[in-house]
Amino acid sequence: MNTLAFSLLTQAVTAGSEATYWFPPQASTTAADIDWIYYFIYWISVFFTVLIIAAGLWFMIKFRSKKNAPPAAAGHNTALEVTWTVVPAILCVFIFYFGLTGYMDTHTPPADSYVVNVTGVKWAWSFTYPDGTVSDTLHVPVNRPVRLVMSSEDVIHSLFIPAFRTKQDVVPGRYTEEWFEANQVGEFDIFCTEYCGTKHSEMLSKVVVHAEGDFTKWLAQAGNIHERMSPVEAGELLVKQRGCLQCHSLDGSPATGPTWKGIWGRNEKLADGSSLTVDENYVRTSILQPQAQVVAGYGPVMPTFQGKLKDRDITAIIEYFKTLK
């Protein structure tokens, strides 16, 4: 089981103050509207459920008869039949209408929305901000509409933020969109809700809603990791953020890719029969052209990080590798 997802799972959720019996907190501008429609249907449902169950039970007790009782006379009541057709029909029209307007509100992002690009890949999310900064948790400013432009690198995923009442499938081969405006500072859960294989249930993340001003500070900091941390720390952060640990373990356990425990200087057998020692250039090639030198016993499934990791990032990762004894 691995790091990010696991720590998210074990740590108690920091639910906002207003979680109710049915709902997580209402942390977006549209959440209250959605909940209102939900409760509108809910009370209609409670009313009819109680009515029907009570009537059923009452009839079963009240009209219970002996076996030799004469059969009952057939009934007919036009007014009643019209009522129980028309009333549900009218209620359905209202529910449909509220559902429709609510949907339109949550699917029409304001023009000035802040755009974050989202990539789903088995089994991690990555969020890319306009300045090129990448993070594995979603950071957004409070009280500002945010539009997520999403795509998947493998199968269909779905990004669900219960506290915002919003969800959208993330489909390979096209972009899908989701928008919200957070109105409460805090941390909220992100789930993947479209089944995507083994660790679907651990494809979790968080959305961190920053107070006014804090977001820009966060972005500036997150953007230049090399200035604010040592290469080893930066390398450690990068492999976490870019989803490497979905396939590579640090503790020697087998996974989709070779473990990184003791990787530096290790003698590696390749699929073509040759062997080599893990050094700077080999790591660099492995990251930028993974298919060029495939380790024996593994499939050629590692995606390339060409254009996604800069030289400085790779240098940091190499420094980090040197510490993995």
Added chain:
Amino acid sequence: MSSLDTTMGHSAPSHAEDNYLTHAHGIKSWLLTLDHKRIGVMYLCSTVGALMLGGVFALLLRTKLLTPGPGILDMSHDTYNRMFTLHGAIMVFLFIIPAIPGALGNFVLPIMLGAKDVAFPKLNLASYYLWVFGAVFFVTAMVAGSIDTGWTFYTPYSVTTPANGVIWATMGVFILGFSSIFTGLNFIVTIHKLRAEGMTWFRMPLFLWAIYSTSVIQVLATPVLAITVLLLTVERTLHVGIFDPSLGGDPVLFQHFFWFYSHPAVYIMILPGFGIISEIVGVHSRKHVFGYRFIAFSSLAIALLGFLVWGHHLFTSGQSALASVIFSAITFTIAIPSAIKIFNWLATMYKSSLQLTTPMWYAFGFIVLFVIGGLTGLFLAAMAVDIHLHDTYFVVAHFHYVMVGGTLLALFGGLYHWWPKMFGRMYNEMWGKVGAVLVTIGFNVTFFPQFVMGTRGMPRRYFTYLPEFQAFHIASTLGAYLLGFGIVLAFANLAIGAFRGRKASANPWGGATLEWECSSPPPHDNFAVTPTAHDPYDFAHLSYDEKTDGYVARRS
């Protein structure tokens, strides 16, 4: 199934008269029978076997879900994922879809019509064996291919499974579907051609209207599955991009194909249940079914409208807003006939001569579950709310209420209603009621907490979960144990009744449909003389006879 069948063929009801059970002996007389009643019994044993298999998987899953992580069963992610796939696929394709039409439809339909058999008895037997073959093929494909896609087989995840597993599995579904098509055709022709004298369309029992509508769906919807399998195969072999985005295909297209079949299939699952409940409520209330014509037409209306709502499964898929609006609107139109049916059943019970029998308890349990299942469907049909609830446990709870409530409780109700006819013996009434109450309560304890979990955000198909959801999972698991116990009890009571029960009269409930006019169990040919049909819910001529504990007709 064989052990039960053979013993029955040899020894069971020691009735002196010649009936379908004693008409011929030996295992061969069962395996090669063309008698719709025996084929019905074979379907019953097979589909109940599938139910038990799917049920064992359900209990294993629920046991694992007592805790986050591998849990007390030390289950791995992949085992869990394969198991929920097997659970769903077996329950849907091997139990829910075939159980009622295959077992009760086969047994009751020709007798209700006053016919000696279905129109094509050989085709009927062929459907059964096709089903058996399909079932074995399907389960083998699922297990051998380690399929872990969920019963929905969504691309592109499913096409990345090794060894074309999904093509084989969908092929299995298609073979099963072919069996449905044959059965559906057979029933349609039988209903058109073999109705007894006097049985106009509007004197047809409501169960038959329901089976008729179901058959229409089976015949029209199943071919779409074939097209899907074909497209999957073409994509794989010729590398034409259809569903696979890496070839330029569109993975969401698969969801359209899948639900174009599977949403109508939801009505294949629920309509026969409606039919059974209409019979039970009418007969055990001893009162003419209220709104007969409406119920009959609504089955047809639901069958046809059911083809036009598949897109309500795709509100979050990226489908266009306009399409979503249209699908949402049509979905609401189906809600209304469903609601009216419930009011009609209640109105039938009102001021009736109600018999509080085991079937009546099941009918009530069905109504409870269907009301909750139906009303929670409104949340999902409302687009804005569905966005939040889609692919959470709310949906899991909703479709279990509708599909399991719809099939399982109706099947039990129907079995308890027709059991005296099928095997000529009564079951224990007290244990029958206990079973009905346990199943209804167990069901609610299992699935109600899932509505709360789902609204709070718990996604479905999760191996592990956040600690805040654990209390609900524990409640749900305990409910599942109770439900499992109730189901076993209910079947045990039936099985014991079939062998040891007191002999049943020809008409123990006072039903007015034709199956109550032949002896219990029915003779090989059903009727010595073709009967004449009257109003199926006019009970005026039936009076109770204490000696036989049944009702006798006094028609002048």
